[in-house]
Amino acid sequence: MKITIDRDHCHTSLLFCERCFGTLVLYPLGVDRACIVALEQDDRDDLTIVMRSEGNEEVLVLDDELRELVARDGWTHYVHFNPRFFRV
Secondary structure, eight states: OEEEEEGGGOOSOHHHHHHHHHHHHHSOSSOOOTTEEEEEOOOOSSEEEEEEETTEEEEEEEOHHHHHHHHHHOGGGGSSSOOOSSOO
16 A cells, blocks of 8 residues: 655644554554545555655655554654654
């Protein structure tokens, strides 16, 4: 599955975003979120996340083990940019 997330569509704090994202990577189906701009079934075992925020874009390819780590640690530990904590 491939999910494209654009954080600029949601105005929650980074702390809430991290918690919401953690739930999403563990349970990607069933809950609609304002930040999800595309969802594709690609018949792969890995979960692909395209994360967009503040003009940056990162692609995370997560197997089952990485999904648990990212859900626990938060997506900000796995991207190469520093998102703002608060959204205006």
